[in-house]
Amino acid sequence: MSFSLATWNINSVRLRADLVTKLLREEAPDVLCLQECKSPVDKIPVELFAAAGYRHIVARGQKGYNGVAILSKLLVEDVGHRDFVARGDARHVAARLENGVTIHNFYVPAGGDLPDREVNEKFGHKLDFLTEMRDWFHGETPAKSILVGDLNIAPREDDVWSHKQLLKVVSHTPIEVDHLAQVQDSAGWVDVTRKDIPEGQLYSWWSYRARDWDAADKGRRLDHVWATPDIANAAHSSRVLRDARGWEKPSDHAPVFATFDL
Template sequence: MPFSLATWNINSVRLREALVARLMAEEMPDILCLQECKSPVEKIPMDRFRALGYHHIVARGQKGYNGVAILSKLPIADVGGEDFAALGHARHVAARLENGVTIHNFYVPAGGDIPDRDANEKFGQKLDYLTGMRDWFHADRPRKSILVGDLNIAPREDDVWNHKQLLKIVSHTPIEVDHLGAVQDAGAWVDVTRKDIPDGLLYSWWSYRAADWDAADKGRRLDHVWATPDIANAAHSSRVLRAARGWDQPSDHAPVFATFDL
């Protein structure tokens, strides 16, 4: 049976509980991966989500910061969560479906505003986190796996509104792109979104700072869906739900979808 999957940096699952419920009711993905939940696991509003069919959750929570959750209509088993770069942050969780597919949900550090690890500790933490991911996947090459999340890097020139202007802006600097590429290579991950939508500008994030985000359209593709080569060809129907960025009191990220025939 095919299953649909969505990934969304929700920027507080409790503050935006109604938006999560709306997505569940209107789009009905079988699996919804959330990042930046900003909530302990026990305070995620699961009663409302269960009423919409999402009876299963695997999550790592943190009060006020970070936090990742996998909500599912399908049974899932908790298969761990790594603390890359030993930051003590809830940024990774993994779950396994009954068909053996493992889903990794990541929230990579944003990295602050200055792309220099000597001048900005957060940028160094971001690079170290990505290096930890690389080494982990290199040591244990994933199989039958999907990786999703807010990776906080727009790797391609057409993943940002202006490649030249953003080359020195955190999320699109060459060193970040290289680090993300090393993670991708270590797991032989296939960028499912770009497999399905190979050409053209594509964004999943628009800053709150824009007076009219939609008209300005200065976006970046920070949210990703990857798969290992053994199942990547089963993925299709990728899309970004841009409209969600315009919902009432929205996250600055839009959900990214894919369907897998597995």
């Protein structure tokens, strides 16, 4: 079984339902994982996605913020979610394909502006969330699993436009990179995107603040596709659909793709 997968922080699934439909029709991944849906599940425009061939959905939602969803052309089983840091936030959901592969879809907290948990509660929340991810996967080491989502950290020096200038900027600070590495090590997760594209600058997010985001190209790779070691070698064809950042009224994130032959 071969299937393609994409992950995309959509920044409001209702506001950008037409962009989701555009992606589904033009790129046709078998599975699309969305983050920051900003919608209760019953308000997600599932009929539009079903008309595009995506009749299966597993989602968790909230009004106005957070929210994760897995849209699929393939049959999927809802296998639950975890309420990380016991906040009641819709930041994780999992689904299982018929071939036994489990897909974890995450929206890790952004962490606010100051990389200091003593003065910025949001940053502490982010670090605690990552620590719980690490402990959970270490305690229940997964097999045949894929982890995707907006992890809100650009770990490598070439995952940001300027390593030196962003060392003290939330999303690329050493403490965040270390916490993410511990999550990755907890189950031996393989960064599929960098397995396929091992060298060079690579981004999936560009700020709305840039007057011309494309020309400035001050991006960060915040969106990730990981796989457990038992299936990582089956992954290929990773790419970032940069053009989506330039669509009309876009998300500030671009979709990240991978294909798995299992």
